[in-house]
Amino acid sequence: MRSRLLVFLLATLFLLPFGLLGLLAVGEGWRFPDALPPAYSLAALRGLLSADNDLLAGLGRSLLLAGSVAVVATAGGFGVARAVARTGGGQRWLLLSYLPYALPPVLLAVLVQPFIIRMHLSGSVGGVLLGLLLVALPFATLLLGSFWTRQATEYEQLARTLGCTPRQALRLVLLPLAWPLLRTTLVQTFLLSWFDFGLTNLLSVGKVRTLTVQVFTYVGEANAPLAAVASLLLLLPPALLLLANKSALLRKP
Template sequence: MNGRRKPWLLWAASALVYAFLYVPLVIVVVYSFNDSKLNAEWVGFTWHWYDVLFHDEQMLTAAWNSLLIALTSSAVATILGTMAGYAMYRYKLRLLPVLVLTPIAIPEILLGVSLLIFFVLLEVTLGMLSIVLSHIAFSVGFVAIVVRSRLSGMDESLTEAARDLGATQWQALRLITLPLIMPGIVAGALMAFTLSIDDFVITFFTAGVDSTTLPLQIYSMIKIAVTPEVNAVSTLLMLVTLVMIVIASRLSPGGLRGH
């Protein structure tokens, strides 16, 4: 380090912070294989909690709901977000950037309660539909940001060359721009999917009584008691997220840091 001595104190402190970040999650994973109802001491290895999990009707319904909601909302948010990102990159707009960025900047609870009032006043039954509509509202901005950052890294001369060679604007967009920004779009879609499947606060307010998602189900379970079944579902959820991140980072190395 430029002749300075190794800052061992800095390294030790950092190692502690990394431990602080990882030890709790490791404990969740380890106890999901523990043959004891209490998350307290290691007793022995078992697959029992995964077995319980895969026979828990409520949990399976919640997982299925989460998947459906995440697929629909991320599909719509990707289309709207890509349009918004492209429009913000290409044209000077005043209102759109504000509407895209504010939902990200305000406390989540504000968006949750205002959507609750909105749906109840319009007499929309709270359930899958209201959850999907709300998830789209907060995901659009994230997709738009990822797509726009991908666009600003693009070589503008490629579309110009296509236009010079006689491509219509539509052809240039479809054959040149879209394929070039595709990694950004896919990364944005994965981000929207993850945000949706993870969301707790906004879903909490817009779900009503009959529909439940995985985070809502986990919340109501751990509110009552700690059970290793939650460890099992958490472990699986972490595994899914990890796979998604690996795919997303392969596609767009810069996209993750934008979040």
């Protein structure tokens, strides 16, 4: 009985923000101290069906940026972690991966913005992608550094001894062994880029309107229905990733 009550309370706490956002998306003229909106309208939701809808365009840009950052950062982090593990003083190099997190994202964006401007990438998707990689790549390196142990090296050497080429050893031995950690890194770097606001907003100079930027814009305009719809779209991919990885998260050690 207690376990069911605990599950019910946790489910209520988890679903409550979604219910509130749903009411804000369809409510009209909802003012304090009203417990519920006095009127309802689907205008904000119907706007998603229009071909030139800004929210759908922002969703596409966010998916493109977060997906690209996740793939590039995971692949790059896998290679960088391998190179660090094979060099002397690997821990010293891994410590350097913490440097991007010693500064707030906005301050980091201010420091790299002159270089982005010199590369003629200011206000472009490429400039934002490069800025996000400066944060996501070290993060992926730190996560994947735990894979390159002595055991992984021995597995690779054994595969090479049995006649595998370096590419075959990577594809048939190392990647299957590292897949659980690679999957975790893909999800984490995706979420890191998906929810970023400060770095994206500064490097894009208002031209790359991702979903996160749009949420803050609508909140600043006091446009509650569009802010709620944008927030629901912002929460959709993480919720789908959570469901897709439910079996891995609930797996008993």
